[in-house]
Amino acid sequence: MAQTGHLTGVPAPAAGPWLSPVTRLRVAILLTLLVTWEAVAASGILLREVVPSVVVIGRSLAELLFHPDLKWPVDIGMGGLRFAQQLWVPAFYWHLYVTVMEVATALVIGGFAGLAVGLALGANPFLSKAFERYLYYLGPTPKIVFFPVMIMWFGVGPESKIAMGTLSCFFPIVLSAASGMRQIEGVLIRVGRSFRLNTWQMVTKIYLPAMREPIVNGVRLGMGVAMIGTLLAETKLSNKGVGFMIIDAYNTFDMPRMYAVLLTLFVVAIGANALVGRASRG
Amino acid sequence: MPTAEPILVVENIVKRFETQDGVLTAVDDVSFNVMPGEFLSVIGPSGCGKSTLFNVMGGLLDGYEGRVMVGGDTVRGPHASVGMIFQEESTFPWRTVVDNVAFPLEIAGMAKTERIERARHFIDLVGLDGFERRYPAELSGGMRQRVSMARTLASEPKILLMDEPFAALDEQTRLLLGDKVLQIQEELKQTTLLITHNLTEAVQLSDRILVMTYRPGRTKRIVEIKLPRPRTSEVVGSDDFGRYGAQIWAELREEASKGLQDDESRVARDGGRRA
Numbered sequence: 215m216a217q218t219g220h221l222t223g224v225p226a227p228a229a230g231p232w233l234s235p236v237t238r239l240r241v242a243i244l245l246t247l248l249v250t251w252e253a254v255a256a257s258g259i260l261l262r263e264v265v266p267s268v269v270v271i272g273r274s275l276a277e278l279l280f281h282p283d284l285k286w287p288v289d290i291g292m293g294g295l296r297f298a299q300q301l302w303v304p305a306f307y308w309h310l311y312v313t314v315m316e317v318a319t320a321l322v323i324g325g326f327a328g329l330a331v332g333l334a335l336g337a338n339p340f341l342s343k344a345f346e347r348y349l350y351y352l353g354p355t356p357k358i359v360f361f362p363v364m365i366m367w368f369g370v371g372p373e374s375k376i377a378m379g380t381l382s383c384f385f386p387i388v389l390s391a392a393s394g395m396r397q398i399e400g401v402l403i404r405v406g407r408s409f410r411l412n413t414w415q416m417v418t419k420i421y422l423p424a425m426r427e428p429i430v431n432g433v434r435l436g437m438g439v440a441m442i443g444t445l446l447a448e449t450k451l452s453n454k455g456v457g458f459m460i461i462d463a464y465n466t467f468d469m470p471r472m473y474a475v476l477l478t479l480f481v482v483a484i485g486a487n488a489l490v491g492r493a494s495r496g
Numbered sequence: 497m498p499t500a501e502p503i504l505v506v507e508n509i510v511k512r513f514e515t516q517d518g519v520l521t522a523v524d525d526v527s528f529n530v531m532p533g534e535f536l537s538v539i540g541p542s543g544c545g546k547s548t549l550f551n552v553m554g555g556l557l558d559g560y561e562g563r564v565m566v567g568g569d570t571v572r573g574p575h576a577s578v579g580m581i582f583q584e585e586s587t588f589p590w591r592t593v594v595d596n597v598a599f600p601l602e603i604a605g606m607a608k609t610e611r612i613e614r615a616r617h618f619i620d621l622v623g624l625d626g627f628e629r630r631y632p633a634e635l636s637g638g639m640r641q642r643v644s645m646a647r648t649l650a651s652e653p654k655i656l657l658m659d660e661p662f663a664a665l666d667e668q669t670r671l672l673l674g675d676k677v678l679q680i681q682e683e684l685k686q687t688t689l690l691i692t693h694n695l696t697e698a699v700q701l702s703d704r705i706l707v708m709t710y711r712p713g714r715t716k717r718i719v720e721i722k723l724p725r726p727r728t729s730e731v732v733g734s735d736d737f738g739r740y741g742a743q744i745w746a747e748l749r750e751e752a753s754k755g756l757q758d759d760e761s762r763v764a765r766d767g768g769r770r771a
Contacts, residue, residue, distance in 0.1 A: 401584040404556055408580040409600050409651065410573075419603070423590045 266470045274470035275477060278306050306459065306475070310482070313444060313455040316372050320379025320440045325433060328384045332391020332432075333421070342392060353385035357439075358446050365451060375447045375455065382443030383436030390435070394428025395421065434490045441483060501568075502529035503687055504553070504655050508562035511548050522548040523560070524712035530655070530689055535681060537690040537698040538706045539748065541755040545713030546691045547583075550659040553689070554580045567654060579653025583660040587632040587643045593619060594628040596643050600651035618646040621680055638662075638669040642676070649680070656688045662697065671729040674700050682726050695748070699723075699740045700732060707744060710751040711758065717747050 233241070248268060254260060255267045282302035289298040335342040361378060368374040398421065406420045422429070448457025456479055463472035511523040522545035530536050540546050551557035553564050555574040564571040566578055574580075587596050594615050595602075601611035619625055622642040632640050641661055648656065662670040674697060680686060681701075692698050698705050699721060707716040721740055723731055731737050 399584070399586075401582050401586045402588065404580075404582060405586050405588075407556055408554055408574050408578075408648075409603055410576065411603060415603060419599075420588075423588070426590065 263467065263469055266473070270470045271473045275474035278471065278474045278478065279304060284308055306478070309454055309456050309459050312372060313448065313457065316375045316444045316455065317379055317437070317440050319376045320444060321383055321433070321437055323376070324380040324383035324436060324440065325387055328387030328432070328436065329391050329429070332388040333395055333417075335388070335392040336395025346392065349385060349389060353389060357382045357443050358450070361447050361450055364447070370451055372454070375444045375452065378447040379440040379444040383440035386435035386439060387432040390428045390432030391425065394425040397428070398424045430490065430493060434487065437486060437490060500532055503532045503567055504530040504689065505565040506553065507565070509549065509552055509564070510561040511545070511552060511557070521712035523552070524714045526708070526713065526715050528706055528715065528718065530687060532687055533685045535688045535690070535701055535703045536706065537692055537702040538708060539692055539695070539698045539744065540708030540713060541710050541748065541752040542693060543755050543758070544708045544710050544751065546693070546708060547659055549713070550657060550691045554578060554657055577654035579648040579651050579656050581644055581648050581656070581658040581661045583663050585640060587640050587647070589632050592628065593624060593630050593632070593635070593643050596632070597646045597650050599647055615650055618650045621649065621683070622646045623676060638665050638673060641665065642673070649684070654687060656686050658688065659691045660693065663694070670694070670697060671700070671732065675729045677701055678727050695741055695744060696732060699737055699744065700727070700729060705744060707747045708751070710754040716751065719744055
């Protein structure tokens with residue numbers, strides 16, 4: 215979990231002779247899951263194709279990650295140096311790249327829009343009274359219902375996925391920025407005024423640092439829903455991206471491959487969350 | 497006291513607020529001068545408009561009658577020669593002590609190594625050397641208030657305005673910080689205006705004390721404190737100190753009891769809810 219506070223670091227885990235009890239329990243949970251899965255797979259209670267053996271999934275995972283089956287044209291020009299070549303890579307990486315770019319773009323657009331609108335709402339009680347009610351109600355609405363609209367507006371390509379991600383992450387970011395701004399101690403603003411800061415200095419030297427925690431929390435929530443929005447959209451209608459890979463594996467009934475993609479996706483999501491979490495500790 | 501032009505002139509300040517119960521006159525026709533190097537305290541019961549006066553002088557509040565002049569300029573918004581220290585916790589929790597103190601220098605565009613060096617000087621001055629790399633959350637309330645003090649001093653204001661800076665601290669810490677203020681005062685010849693409701697603090701530190709009336713806040717009397725300088729907190733035990741304390745309390749007592757009665761009748765009327 216995120217460590218709040220400013221300097222107090224995480225207390226060093228007791229350097230036991232082996233692993234801490236919590237770590238041991240975590241490993242035990244994973245092992246139990248694996249064993250249970252394998253037992254169900256071996257027992258044949260459920261269709262073998264639906265619950266394939268761990269070994270089969272592992273093989274599929276290896277193929278997914280290491281079997282090059284796609285030509286990826288790479289063209290990097292830097293100054294006089296130019297690197298242009300077609301690389302054989304596993305298709306997964308290309309799809310992952312597409313999805314990551316979609317989520318990242320959505321997060322940048324939605325993040326900046328959310329931050330700007332949130333600051334405006336936080337600074338202006340009249341605006342916040344007028345608009346925030348709507349934002350609160352729209353926030354938890356499943357954004358996927360807007361996907362048909364986005365397809366009409368932006369087409370079936372990555373643009374409509376980015377739109378879905380943007381729409382999803384805008385709400386948590388705008389709401390946490392607005393409430394974060396209202397929670398700033400009034401005296402800090404008076405300190406800024408007494409030192410005669412201009413508007414830009416007020417924003418960069420006082421408002422944003424004072425709001426760091428709510429903003430990072432908003433971005434973390436926003437990233438989660440941007441991933442959901444983007445992947446959900448990819449599974450509905452697309453021809454690239456990790457969401458497409460999942461639904462494609464499902465449609466061709468390649469369950470081991472589907473599980474392999476899901477597993478990899480978990481790891482990527484955990485990594486992305488950890489990255490934002492680290493930023494919040496700074 | 498040096499005889500020269502007053503560096504701070506407060507002229508016929510009247511400030512009214514619109515409230516639910518009608519117009520409240522917080523400050524009513526207050527005038528005084530502060531000479532360079534002088535330490536003036538404004539004392540009065542809670543609700544006498546001291547903090548309003550502080551915000552008017554600091555340029556943080558407008559919509560008042562009268563005028564405030566700093567070194568000949570009429571104040572319209574925060575003035576470059578005025579430094580303010582607030583009653584509330586006001587250090588930046590995301591900055592270390594040294595970065596807090598260097599803040600006004602950073603805003604002024606001073607180079608990093610230079611401003612760190614300047615900041616260290618003021619950290620030494622308030623007696624926090626060794627804590628440069630700490631964050632405010634790691635310090636006590638008294639230490640944090642000294643960080644705020646060093647930060648404001650680092651901007652080298654011609655006039656230092658303080659609004660009950662030690663109100664949240666215990667009596668002993670307050671006396672010792674008073675010593676620190678006296679010592680800094682001695683060293684920098686800093687012109688200071690202190691807003692306070694604390695008698696001991698006012699007599700311990702001031703050259704003159706302005707006693708304000710309770711609501712509307714008017715000047716009741718200005719008392720000159722002729723205790724010798726340099727002073728320390730030991731002055732608190734002297735006979736003269738006792739006499740000044742008694743004199744000011746005699747002035748203040750009536751006002752404070754008015755405030756108390758007012759509070760009581762308000763509670764009786766509103767059943768304890770704040771208006």
